[in-house]
Amino acid sequence: MFATPFTELPVVDITPLRHSDHAGERACAVAELGHGARENGFLYLSGHGIDPALLDQLPAAAKSFFAQPLQEQRACWIGNSSNRRGYVPEP
Incomplete structure (x- = not known):
């Protein structure tokens, strides 16, 4: 069973992990990843830079x-x- 019931998957923008030198922005993205993984077990990533093709x-x-x-x-x-x-x- 999931830690928290949910009706949609969280979307986490990881652009700061790829392009930011600002520690606070990177830490926020990491915290959002951790929260999504712990609370839901699944999440969508945006800002990953993978070509849609x-x-x-x-x-x-x-x-x-x-x-x-x-x-x-x-x-x-x-x-x-x-x-x-x-x-x-x-x-």
Whole structure:
């Protein structure tokens, strides 16, 4: 169960994390991220700088990845990553 009931996901603008040298602006963005993660567990990010055309390709890329044999998917296992990014198989 969520810590706080909600009817919409928070939108957090992370532009200051990418472009601001002002510590207060960066701290505010970090606090909003933390609050959204703790209270809701999910949030929308704005100001991330990712090209919308690239985001439009995401569903096809996911479909292609999961169409591969499980052995190939597991080659991307998160446990092989130094930065904790990668595939996490179902238990």
